[in-house]
Amino acid sequence: MKINWYPGHMFKANKELAKLMQQIDVVIEVLDARMPAASANPMLEGMRSKHHKPCVHVLNKADLADPKATAAWINYFNSKPGSAALINGKDQLLSVENLLWQCQRLVGQEQRKYNAVICGIPNVGKSTLMNQIAGRKLAKTGNEPAVTKAQQRIKLNDQWYLFDTPGVLWPKLEDQDAAHRLACAGAIRNTAIVFEDVAFYAAEFLLRDFPDSLKNRYGMDTLPDDAEQFMTELAGKRGCRGRYGGVDWHKVSEILLHDYREGKLGRLTLEPAPPPIVHKAKEPDDSPEPIDSPEPSNEEESPNT
Ligand SMILES: Nc1nc2c(ncn2[C@@H]2O[C@H](COP(=O)(O)OP(=O)(O)OP(=O)(O)O)[C@@H](O)[C@H]2O)c(=O)[nH]1
Ligand SMILES: [Mg+2]
Structure with missing residues (x-):
């Protein structure tokens, strides 16, 4: 969604x-x-x-x-x-x-x-x-x-x-990847997100970029390849069972997002910084004097000119 x-x-x-x-x-x-x-x-x-x-x-x-x-x-x-x-x-x-x-x-x-x-x-x-x-x-x-x-x-x-001032977003979150990161951080009200979608997004980037954090936090020696398998395994470990014995997706999603938000998975930055902006040094001005430039004057300009 x-x-x-x-x-x-x-x-x-x-x-x-x-x-x-x-x-x-x-x-x-x-x-x-x-x-x-x-x-x-x-x-x-x-x-x-x-x-x-x-x-x-x-x-x-x-x-x-x-x-x-x-x-x-x-x-x-x-x-x-x-x-x-x-x-x-x-x-x-x-x-x-x-x-x-x-x-x-x-x-x-x-x-x-x-x-x-x-x-x-x-x-x-x-x-x-x-x-x-x-x-x-x-x-x-x-x-x-x-x-x-x-x-x-x-x-x-x-x-x-x-x-x-009150926190503000903007009318259209064009970059949906970024919007999901904001949701992971808790910047978007829970009623405006599908919790399970956001947790799956988190599971995907955690599996891809921070596998050791997941292994350490959840005591997993090896990690499954995809988010659904990972969430299923985590649900099993944390006893997140639904009514008919299936996975309680909401509960397991809550566990993962809570752990990310509280830093329980470690200090994880999701975006690398761009390189610092290099400001070009001003070139020395070696252009010739304009032919009809006025003679330099030491006289102060009158405030009325
Ligand atoms: N870990 C951590 N939590 C923080 C830090 N600063 C604020 N928080 C927590 O972030 C939550 C939001 O803090 P607020 O100061 O209410 O945030 P806000 O930006 O004013 O939020 P709105 O007024 O709703 O836009 C609170 O639970 C704070 O305790 C920080 O530096 N580190
Ligand atoms: Mg505030």
């Missing part, structure tokens, strides 16, 4: 975010460190570039991602113009000083008041990050998408204000 989740409240939240963007100095986009590409919202990117806002990418839930892969993603984001990247995770909390330093670096050094907005897909950890930065529990958090319903603004210091 195709995955798409764009309910009315998200449409409204996107409209409010687009309006807020005009008064924002820096965007803090929270990404899932296990899937920084799938969790990057193209609508946010559009809003940012329309208003020329710099962005700090926070690779969140880094405690669940492969540290080497996260470092590669940080290099990539740091190489993008008008962009910075920071790691955050349960085992590696980013500091408010570091975050504000990066924000300040991106906006320049003028002395005035600044607004930053925390945004990103649902359930990625935006409100948890805001509470962490504020040093107290101001926003409601929870392990399900769409917990935050409205924007909330807090004062961090005399200069910086910070907005928390």
